[in-house]
Amino acid sequence: MHTVAVLSLKGGVGKTTVVLGLASAAMRKGARTLVVDLDPQCNATASLEPEATTAGLSDVLANPTADTVTRAIAASSWGEDVDVLVGSEDAEIHNGRREDVENGLGTLTEALAELPHDEEGPPYQLVLLDCPPSLGRLTRSALIAADRALLVTEPTIFAVSGVQRAFEAVQAERTANNPRLQPLGVVVNRIRARSQEHQFRVEELRDIFGPLVMPVALPDRLAVQQAQGACVPIHQWGTPGAREVALAFNLLLARTLRAGRSRSVAEEDETDDEWE
Numbered sequence: 648m649h650t651v652a653v654l655s656l657k658g659g660v661g662k663t664t665v666v667l668g669l670a671s672a673a674m675r676k677g678a679r680t681l682v683v684d685l686d687p688q689c690n691a692t693a694s695l696e697p698e699a700t701t702a703g704l705s706d707v708l709a710n711p712t713a714d715t716v717t718r719a720i721a722a723s724s725w726g727e728d729v730d731v732l733v734g735s736e737d738a739e740i741h742n743g744r745r746e747d748v749e750n751g752l753g754t755l756t757e758a759l760a761e762l763p764h765d766e767e768g769p770p771y772q773l774v775l776l777d778c779p780p781s782l783g784r785l786t787r788s789a790l791i792a793a794d795r796a797l798l799v800t801e802p803t804i805f806a807v808s809g810v811q812r813a814f815e816a817v818q819a820e821r822t823a824n825n826p827r828l829q830p831l832g833v834v835v836n837r838i839r840a841r842s843q844e845h846q847f848r849v850e851e852l853r854d855i856f857g858p859l860v861m862p863v864a865l866p867d868r869l870a871v872q873q874a875q876g877a878c879v880p881i882h883q884w885g886t887p888g889a890r891e892v893a894l895a896f897n898l899l900l901a902r903t904l905r906a907g908r909s910r911s912v913a914e915e916d917e918t919d920d921e922w923e
């Protein structure tokens with residue numbers, strides 16, 4: 648099971664879109680996925696339309712028992728390969744400043760350890776943590792629970808400073824609390840190939856962050872908003888724009904899963920058409 652925190656310093660840059668796109672790509676591969684909606688806005692939950700639950704993220708963070716975790720998870724409307732640990736609007740209370748700053752940051756980790764197991768381990772191959780738009784307590788708890796961190800940015804003038812601060816947050820959590828955490832890098836979202844400004848900003852990011860900028864960028868396509876609005880996986884939307892975005896998510900999923908594996912295994916994957 649891989650647990651990937653998807654985060655950014657800024658709001659509205661595409662965290663939820665990346666979580667949904669990776670879940671859609673994983674579903675196409677038949678890899679069972681759990682989306683954990685850490686954002687009090689609950690956008691991922693809204694787009695995945697899970698069945699009703701008797702608990703949500705707030706209950707899980709208040710009481711991370713197997714029973715609460717099970718009650719907070721439901722199948723999404725996409726099908727049985729994608730489940731949701733549903734968000735809570737009142738999860739904001741877990742995000743604010745507290746006197747005991749470090750206390751409670753491990754609760755999400757405890758909760759994920761309570762996912763149902765059978766002889767083969769937990770039922771999910773991929774757990775995606777959709778973070779709120781800040782580097783507050785909820786995002787920090789995601790960085791402690793995850794083994795991979797994926798940053799998202801748009802190709803704008805403020806991208807460099809935002810990415811820098813997000814990388815620092817990942818590094819700080821890795822050093823202080825979670826040595827397993829691998830920074831996967833930053834994925835640039837909403838790119839328009841013909842925009843010179845976008846090309847300039849991507850080059851700027853590459854100059855500063857080198858290989859930490861993912862070679863695959865996500866194109867700006869109306870299909871993303873259409874598919875999300877219709878609560879349909881991007882891989883099933885079927886327009887040329889959707890196919891372009893879906894392909895980018897296949898590549899991003901392959902890189903996400905490949906991280907940290909040995910070079911020889913990575914090379915084997917490269918010959919696997921299904922993955923690429």
Ligand SMILES: Nc1ncnc2c1ncn2[C@@H]1O[C@H](COP(=O)(O)OP(=O)(O)OP(=O)(O)O)[C@@H](O)[C@H]1O
Pocket residue numbers: 655657658659660661662663664665686688690778779780836837838865866867868869870871872875
């Ligand atoms: N590649 C894209 N092409 C077109 N529209 C996009 C793309 N990526 C994101 N959007 C749209 O931009 C809006 C914001 O995206 P999204 O909700 O994924 O951002 P977010 O970082 O999760 O926001 P928040 O910080 O509020 O949680 C949404 O309406 C989404 O459909």
Ligand SMILES: [Mg+2]
Pocket residue numbers: 662663664686690691777778
């Ligand atoms: Mg979001």
